[in-house]
Amino acid sequence: AQSVAQPEDQVNVAEGNPLTVKCTYSVSGNPYLFWYVQYPNRGLQFLLKYITGDNLVKGSYGFEAEFNKSQTSFHLKKPSALVSDSALYFCAVRASSNTDKLIFGTGTRLQVFP
Amino acid sequence: ETGVTQTPRHLVMGMTNKKSLKCEQHLGHNAMYWYKQSAKKPLELMFVYNFKEQTENNSVPSRFSPECPNSSHLFLHLHTLQPEDSALYLCASSQGLQGAEDTQYFGPGTRLTVL
Numbered sequence: 001a002q003s004v005a006q007p008e009d010q011v012n013v014a015e016g017n018p019l020t021v022k023c024t025y026s027v028s029g030n031p032y033l034f035w036y037v038q039y040p041n042r043g044l045q046f047l048l049k050y051i052t053g054d055n056l057v058k059g060s061y062g063f064e065a066e067f068n069k070s071q072t073s074f075h076l077k078k079p080s081a082l083v084s085d086s087a088l089y090f091c092a093v094r095a096s097s098n099t100d101k102l103i104f105g106t107g108t109r110l111q112v113f114p
Numbered sequence: 115e116t117g118v119t120q121t122p123r124h125l126v127m128g129m130t131n132k133k134s135l136k137c138e139q140h141l142g143h144n145a146m147y148w149y150k151q152s153a154k155k156p157l158e159l160m161f162v163y164n165f166k167e168q169t170e171n172n173s174v175p176s177r178f179s180p181e182c183p184n185s186s187h188l189f190l191h192l193h194t195l196q197p198e199d200s201a202l203y204l205c206a207s208s209q210g211l212q213g214a215e216d217t218q219y220f221g222p223g224t225r226l227t228v229l
Contacts, residue, residue, distance in 0.1 A: 004156075032215050034217070036220070041222075041225075042222050042223070043118070043120075043204055043220035043221050043222040043223045044157075044204065044206075044220040045220070046217055046218075046219060046220075049215065049217060051215040090157070094216075101159055101162075101170070102159070102218060103156075104156045104157040105156060106154070106155065106156050107156075
């Protein structure tokens with residue numbers, strides 16, 4: 001069965017430091033991977049996606065994610081965190097053999113301290 | 115977020131009330147989705163419409179009734195809800211199942227409280 005795991009409920013980082021939000025997945029076919037961010041009282045905003053090609057994907061607001069097939073991971077990264085990055089981050093996967101559903105993780109709350 | 119709008123943003127209703135949630139997308143998409151977001155749980159896909167046809171009903175109780183009159187509008191009709199139905203209801207749209215890379219774009223959600 002397809003699944004996504006975000007092992008950390010919360011990640012704390014100081015402003016200016018690099019940040020990583022972890023995601024691992026399990027699918028039967030080739031994975032199509034997505035990251036979304038949710039600010040308080042808002043819907044989910046699309047950040048980036050991996051379809052094929054380069055393992056390092058660049059997205060909105062300076063975020064990037066690295067696809068690692070051997071480790072079945074798709075961690076979200078940013079070289080220098082901002083206080084305004086504080087939000088809830090969701091990883092999602094769609095297996096190529098099942099194109100009508102996104103499977104979401106439980107979310108990771110990122111807190112960036114000044 | 116202005117590409118997908120949802121009304122109302124907040125709704126409080128009793129268990130005997132009937133209400134409707136509205137979603138409208140201005141992105142020219144062909145597929146629309148309803149999700150339920152509860153605290154500490156993954157997003158739950160409820161319904162999918164593609165070209166106005168319902169293609170997914172994820173074992174949702176009949177007290178939730180979707181309606182998709184056209185590709186730009188999606189409704190969720192609510193009746194005799196339970197307190198455990200209190201959640202954030204999110205609408206999303208996408209180009210429409212043209213490939214696994216199809217990206218969904220979300221509205222701001224309706225915060226529903228059932229008393």
